[in-house]
Amino acid sequence: MFTQKKLAAVLAILIVVTMMLSACAQPTPETITVTVEVPVEVEVPVEVEVPVEAPVEPERPVVERQGAWLDTIVVVEEPSSDQAITRLEVGEMDLYAFAVGNPEVAARVNASPELSGFRSSGSYNEFTFNPVGPVFESTGKLNPFAIARVREAMNYLIDRNYLVQEIMGGLGTARWTCFNSASNDAALMADVIRAIELEYAYNPERAAEIIGEEMEALGATMEGGLWYYNGEPVEINILIRVEDERRDMGDYLGNQLEDIGFTVIRDYKTSAEASPIWISGNPADGLFHIYTGGWITTVVPRNLADNFAFFYTDMGLGVPLWQAYVNDPVFYDLADRLDRSDYASLEERRDMLEQALWLSLEDSTRVWLADRGALTPARAEVRVAADLYGAVSGSWLWPVTIQRAGEVGGSMTIGMPSILTEAWNPLDGSNWIYDMMLIRATGEMATLPDPFTGLYRPQRVERAEVVAVEGTPIVQTLDWVSLDFVPEIVVPDDAWVAWDAEEQRFLTAAEVYTETQTAVRMSTVYYEADLYEKSLWHDGSPFSIGDVIMAMILSFDRAQEASPYYDAAKVPAYNSFMAAFRGVRIVSEDPLIIETYSNSFQPDAENTVTTWYPYYAQGQGSWHMLTLGLMAEENEEAAFSGGKADALEVERLSYIAGPTIAILEANLNTVLETGEIPYAPTLGQYVDAAEIQMRFENYAEWFRRRGHFWIGTGPFYLERAFPVEGTVVLQRFRDYPDMADKWMRFAEAPLADVEVDGPGRVTIGEEAVYDVFVNLPDGSPYPIADIDNVKFLVLDAVGSVAYVGEGTAIEDGLWEVVLSADVTGDLVAGSSRLEIVVVSKLVAVPSTDALSFVTAP
Numbered sequence: 001m002f003t004q005k006k007l008a009a010v011l012a013i014l015i016v017v018t019m020m021l022s023a024c025a026q027p028t029p030e031t032i033t034v035t036v037e038v039p040v041e042v043e044v045p046v047e048v049e050v051p052v053e054a055p056v057e058p059e060r061p062v063v064e065r066q067g068a069w070l071d072t073i074v075v076v077e078e079p080s081s082d083q084a085i086t087r088l089e090v091g092e093m094d095l096y097a098f099a100v101g102n103p104e105v106a107a108r109v110n111a112s113p114e115l116s117g118f119r120s121s122g123s124y125n126e127f128t129f130n131p132v133g134p135v136f137e138s139t140g141k142l143n144p145f146a147i148a149r150v151r152e153a154m155n156y157l158i159d160r161n162y163l164v165q166e167i168m169g170g171l172g173t174a175r176w177t178c179f180n181s182a183s184n185d186a187a188l189m190a191d192v193i194r195a196i197e198l199e200y201a202y203n204p205e206r207a208a209e210i211i212g213e214e215m216e217a218l219g220a221t222m223e224g225g226l227w228y229y230n231g232e233p234v235e236i237n238i239l240i241r242v243e244d245e246r247r248d249m250g251d252y253l254g255n256q257l258e259d260i261g262f263t264v265i266r267d268y269k270t271s272a273e274a275s276p277i278w279i280s281g282n283p284a285d286g287l288f289h290i291y292t293g294g295w296i297t298t299v300v301p302r303n304l305a306d307n308f309a310f311f312y313t314d315m316g317l318g319v320p321l322w323q324a325y326v327n328d329p330v331f332y333d334l335a336d337r338l339d340r341s342d343y344a345s346l347e348e349r350r351d352m353l354e355q356a357l358w359l360s361l362e363d364s365t366r367v368w369l370a371d372r373g374a375l376t377p378a379r380a381e382v383r384v385a386a387d388l389y390g391a392v393s394g395s396w397l398w399p400v401t402i403q404r405a406g407e408v409g410g411s412m413t414i415g416m417p418s419i420l421t422e423a424w425n426p427l428d429g430s431n432w433i434y435d436m437m438l439i440r441a442t443g444e445m446a447t448l449p450d451p452f453t454g455l456y457r458p459q460r461v462e463r464a465e466v467v468a469v470e471g472t473p474i475v476q477t478l479d480w481v482s483l484d485f486v487p488e489i490v491v492p493d494d495a496w497v498a499w500d501a502e503e504q505r506f507l508t509a510a511e512v513y514t515e516t517q518t519a520v521r522m523s524t525v526y527y528e529a530d531l532y533e534k535s536l537w538h539d540g541s542p543f544s545i546g547d548v549i550m551a552m553i554l555s556f557d558r559a560q561e562a563s564p565y566y567d568a569a570k571v572p573a574y575n576s577f578m579a580a581f582r583g584v585r586i587v588s589e590d591p592l593i594i595e596t597y598s599n600s601f602q603p604d605a606e607n608t609v610t611t612w613y614p615y616y617a618q619g620q621g622s623w624h625m626l627t628l629g630l631m632a633e634e635n636e637e638a639a640f641s642g643g644k645a646d647a648l649e650v651e652r653l654s655y656i657a658g659p660t661i662a663i664l665e666a667n668l669n670t671v672l673e674t675g676e677i678p679y680a681p682t683l684g685q686y687v688d689a690a691e692i693q694m695r696f697e698n699y700a701e702w703f704r705r706r707g708h709f710w711i712g713t714g715p716f717y718l719e720r721a722f723p724v725e726g727t728v729v730l731q732r733f734r735d736y737p738d739m740a741d742k743w744m745r746f747a748e749a750p751l752a753d754v755e756v757d758g759p760g761r762v763t764i765g766e767e768a769v770y771d772v773f774v775n776l777p778d779g780s781p782y783p784i785a786d787i788d789n790v791k792f793l794v795l796d797a798v799g800s801v802a803y804v805g806e807g808t809a810i811e812d813g814l815w816e817v818v819l820s821a822d823v824t825g826d827l828v829a830g831s832s833r834l835e836i837v838v839v840s841k842l843v844a845v846p847s848t849d850a851l852s853f854v855t856a857p
Contacts, residue, residue, distance in 0.1 A: 065740035068715040068732045069403035072411035075438060077419040077726030079243050079270060081105050081377075084415050088377055089114050094412040095382050095402075097393040097437055099123045099296060099374035101245060103169035109377050116382070117375035121182055121845065122297035122389025124175060125246060125369045127154070127253060127290050128278065132324050134218055136286030142218060142229040144236075145289055148328075150214045151364035155200040156207035157256050164370050167248045172370040176200055177357055178307040180297055180389070181371045182845060185304040185353065192354050196361060208260040226261050233263040239278055239288040242268050243417045246292040249369065253290065271418040271432065279431075280422065280642040280652075282320045293366065296433050298387060298394030300454030300844045302604055305349065308335035308356050312365050315339065315576050318428055318569030320643050331359040340580040340600040346473050381405045382412075385746040387451040388845045393433050396448045397743045399441035399715045408740070419726040423654035424710060425629060426621030427554070428567075428641035436618070441730055442538070443620030443712035446525070446613035447606075452749050452843040455606045460535065460613065461527050466605040468521040476605035483605040491517040491597045495583030499556035501563040504681045506552075509583055519582040519597035523609045527592040534737040537622050538711040538718075539702035541695045545589050546687035550623035551614040552584065553679050564634040565678075569643045584612070589686075620712040623683065624695040628709065629653050630678045631667040638663050655709040656721040664709050671696050752782050752838045752847040756817070761854045762832070765825040770851070772807055772815040772836055781813025788839045790815045794823060797830025797855070807836070827855045 076093070078084045084096040085108050099120050100106070109115045133146030144150045160174035176196050179186040186193060212222070220229045227234040236257055240250030247268065254264040267288065269277070278291040310316040313335050314323050327335070334356045336342075343349040376391045378384075381404045385397035392398050393416070404410065416437070422430035424439065447456040455478060458464075464481045468474050469489060476483035491497070496506035497513070509517055528534070535543035557563045559574030580600035587593040596610035614621055632638040638653045638660045639645040645652040651660050670676075675692050677683060703709060710718045715738075716730040758770030772790060774782040790807035803823045807815040817836070832855050838847045 065408050067734060067736035067738070067740065068399060069401070069408060069740050070412055071409050071732045073402075073441070073716065073730040074411065074413045075419060075728040075730070076413060076415050077417070078415035079417050081244070081417075082108075085109065085112075085115070085377055087415065088379060091379070092413070093379075093415045094404075095376070095378040095384070095392065095414045097376065097414050097416040097434075099372065099376055099391045099393065101168060101171050101372040101374045103171050105377070106171070106375060109375065114380055115377055116380045117377050118384070118386035118391055120374050120376065120386065120389055120391035120394075121371065122180065122300075122387070122391070122394065123372040123374050124180065124295055124297075125249060125372065126293045126295070127158075127249075127367045127369065128293040128321075129154075129365055129367075130283045130286075130289050130291075130321070130324075131326065131365060132283045132286070136284065138284060139286045140230070141232075141286060142220060142234050143286065143289060144211065144215060144218065144220075144234070147214050147218070148363055150211050151367070152362050153207045153210035153214075154367050155361065155364060156203040156210070157260070158253070158367060158369065159202040160369055161202070163249055163252065167245050167252065168370060168372065171373045173373075175368045175370050176361070177368060178311050178360060178366070179304050179357075180301065183301060183304055184844075188350060189353055189357060192357055196357060200361060204256065204259070211260060222261055226263060234261075235263045235265055236289045237265045237267055237287070239274050239291040240266055240268050241274060241292050241294065242270060244294070246294060250292045253292075271434070272421050275421055275432070279317075279319055279321060282646060283324050284320075296390055296394050298390030298433070298436075299396070299449040300387065300389050300452065302454045302607060302844070303602055305338040305341070305353060308360060309339035309576070312360060312363055314569075314572040316573075317431070318567065318573070318641050318643060320646065323569050323572075323643060325365060327363060328359060331356065331363060334359065336576050336579070339576055341602065342580070342599065344471070349473070383744075383747050385451050385743060386749075387449075388749055388751075388843065390451075393437040395451055396440055396445070397451055397746055398437070400738065400740070400743050401747055403740075419728060420657070420721060420723045423652045423658065423660075424619065424656045425640050425653040426616040426619040426626065426655075427558075427629070428652075429618040429654070431618060438718075438728055438730065439619040441714055441716040442710065442718055443615060443714040445615045445620075446527070446611035447609065448743075451746050452845075454844055455604060456609070457606070460531060461525050461609075461611065462529070463526050464609040465524040465526075466521060466608050467523075468601065469519075472520055472601060473603060474521070474601055474605050474608060475603065478606050481605045481609060489519045489522050489597065491519055491583045492585060495585040495595070495597060496552075497581075497583045499553065499560065501557055501560035501566075504557075504679050506682060517582055520599040521601045521608060522595060522597050524587070524593065524595045525609055525611050527594075529591045531592060532590065535713050536735045537625075537698075537713055538733060539695075539698040540735075541622065541624070541698045543713060544623075544687070544691060545586075545592060546623045546683060546691065547614045548592065548594075548612050549683055549686045550621075550626060550679070551612055551616070553682060554616070554626070557679070565630055567639070567641055567644045569641055584610075620714065622695075622711065623677075623687065624692075624699055625655070625709065625711055627671065627677055628664045628667040629655070631670070632660065632663050634678075656718065657708065657723050661708065665703065668696060668700055668703065668709075672700060748777065750776055750782075750786075750840065750842045751845070752787075752840050752843075753777065753779075754836055754838050754847045754849040756834065756836045756849045756851045758817075758834075758851065759853060760851075761856065762819070762824055762827075764827055764829065764855055764857050765821055767821050768819040768824060768853075770817040770819070770834060772817055772838070772849075774813055774815060774838055774847075781811070782840070783812050784809045786841050787815075788841045790817075791837045791839070792817045793835040793837070794819065794827070795833040795835065796826075797828050797832055802826055802832075824855065829856055830854070 081100050087093040109117045129145040133143030164172040173181045220227050238250050257264050277287050314325050316322045383405050385401040386392045387395040416434045418434045421432040446460045448459045458480045466483050470485045491509050493510035495509050497509045498507040558565050558567050559570040582597040585595045602608045638651045640653050642652050653660050715736045717733045719729040719731045721728050753775045755773045762768045794803040796802040807817045834851045836849045
């Protein structure tokens with residue numbers, strides 16, 4: 001049962017970073033994640049650094065079930081959290097796939113014997129600004145947020161503590177930066193973040209002063225307490241989401257802006273109504289100034305250095321809003337370098353992060369508000385592997401673990417606030433968490449993130465090797481990856497290092513370079529020997545090397561002007577990719593073995609392996625699936641990305657419903673007649689005429705039966721999508737090769753339950769001893785062997801960190817913290833605080849507790 005005490009523990013986790021000032025003294029190996037960023041919506045690639053060890057797996061009973069536990073999943077739209085709880089209680093729904101941060105909802109879940117919940121800490125809120133201007137050409141109206149200094153000043157206008165306490169009911173943590181509060185990088189940069197919090201603390205008078213100066217510089221005038229431009233009031237249109245606390249946050253922001261002279265238009269929208277305006281639409285149209293953004297980090301992040309590139313620059317997303325971002329050159333360069341790990345040491349990385357953090361506040365394309373302590377409500381009998389950050393909706397393991405306890409087969413009904421929010425296509429389709437949750441059920445990656453640690457584990461690979469140049473800051477934890485260091489890594493002459501879009505072929509190192517090229521790291525991935533036999537696409541087509549070759553080609557081609565599929569929005573991210581990429585070589589086609597050479601790496605070897613598996617930004621895609629969309633784009637009938645679709649004045653490609661289905665069908669019929677495929681000079685070397693014929697005949701039969709073109713190799717296939725009705729039906733894919741219990745060991749996170757006990761009054765200059773009780777979720781003692789460390793911080797009467805130390809293990813479940821006479825001797829009279837941080841080897845999210853005590857002479 002989800003209890004208020006457990007929810008409080010989640011919130012304690014969120015604030016742990018504010019207590020870890022000492023983490024900055026000695027930089028430690030950070031942890032990292034690939035983040036799929038999704039608007040909450042949107043996802044994003046956290047934690048306190050943990051040397052993670054794989055748990056010892058108990059023997060499990062043999063399960064004969066192949067594929068998913070459930071036969072059918074029906075997904076329905078339910079915008080109201082309150083109504084969702086009612087429907088869960090009466091058995092109309094089994095799970096509500098939304099990270100709810102409402103304290104009243106949490107109380108209802110806790111009070112109901114029929115319900116439980118999955119805790120998470122990866123959701124957060126912010127205000128997104130439209131940077132176009134300062135005058136919208138289409139309307140002639142002023143946009144003061146085109147000025148970076150105005151955006152920066154908005155940090156002073158917002159009382160984050162008010163938002164957390166009054167609007168979020170205390171279920172959150174105030175946030176000033178793009179780093180999740182409970183993350184390794186936030187701990188590493190705690191002193192810098194604390195300085196930022198002090199610098200940008202709530203100060204509405206200063207905000208009004210700075211914004212006033214910039215408004216006058218823009219030619220605006222203050223008349224009767226209101227700002228005017230060209231004789232008209234300056235209107236600020238706030239696009240306000242209505243499903244959660246962001247409605248109240250948007251209203252609060254409107255009030256604050258009105259107080260300093262702006263005329264505010266509150267535009268209330270659901271996710272489906274807002275999406276075409278802020279993320280798909282052209283910001284130059286001037287339809288919004290500010291959007292109440294919500295995000296979810298779907299994987300426990302082990303590195304947040306790439307958040308600067310994602311959230312602030314045109315490298316983030318290939319949508320019109322992101323492509324409108326213009327940055328200070330120094331900030332852009334830092335964001336780019338951090339995105340591709342262009343640093344030689346952890347010390348250099350820390351220096352770069354410090355500079356980027358301050359510059360990001362000066363940019364403030366986004367003003368961060370708060371991290372949310374949240375839960376995903378469900379029926380008590382539901383079992384599923386929920387991610388500690390991404391909850392159920394962000395978990396990559398949810399489709400292969402969801403079941404009713406003790407049951408095999410059957411169906412479930414899942415509710416979520418929005419269904420089919422945007423078009424589905426693998427390259428540039430919907431990035432909304434509501435869509436991405438379902439998309440993940442239909443596909444899979446070669447490696448999958450551990451929902452407790454964020455370290456990647458093998459799914460379709462047997463093993464991998466990482467070799468790095470000596471001194472490269474990479475560590476290895478799990479045994480499916482090996483890590484070695486060498487003086488130099490030379491790129492072989494036959495490695496593919498570039499792509500010729502005109503000739504549609506890869507270029508080798510020998511063709512491109514006149515001198516020997518080196519790389520910082522090389523990764524080699526060894527796929528399962530029976531990959532081509534065991535892995536099937538939903539239309540019955542066997543997985544082939546052609547699917548991997550298509551993924552390689554598309555990593556290069558669409559960013560080159562000579563390509564018939566060129567998309568300008570792909571250029572910034574491609575340039576960053578090529579700055580680090582050094583080459584790729586297929587060592588063996590069957591079994592499939594691929595080497596990758598790069599100057600980019602992650603702090604963890606497990607997350608440094610490059611697989612080239614055909615899972616794209618927005619879903620899995622086979623080569624024949626993508627062929628139909630590429631044909632549509634070449635003929636300018638439709639486009640993968642929203643930006644290109646708008647530029648061509650055509651529809652954005654959707655493989656599940658809508659007007660582009662007819663276009664894809666026509667292209668399918670064309671290929672069946674001609675047998676022609678894109679990138680034939682290269683792809684044709686790996687895909688023969690028999691495979692082409694077989695694939696498209698299978699695809700045609702699939703479309704005939706189901707009326708859509710969405711396929712993957714995942715545990716569920718899309719049976720039907722009903723956008724108007726707001727319903728999706730997923731069916732178990734009987735040919736999915738894995739047994740149902742493969743990932744069930746992740747159905748419950750071994751989070752530590754921490755309680756500190758000891759004297760409430762301490763005499764200055766005398767020793768004080770405290771007991772720290774650490775238990776597993778079932779109440780049993782947490783084994784000492786599974787605890788990495790127990791740290792404590794002493795905060796003095798003025799809130800400063802007076803001392804940091806480590807606890808001593810007494811026995812399983814019991815640790816001791818001793819405040820020596822010297823430690824208490826440095827305290828002043830008043831109320832002090834002891835903060836406990838317990839880091840488990842089994843999960844990357846720490847657990848905390850605190851105790852206040854009075855110090856007196």
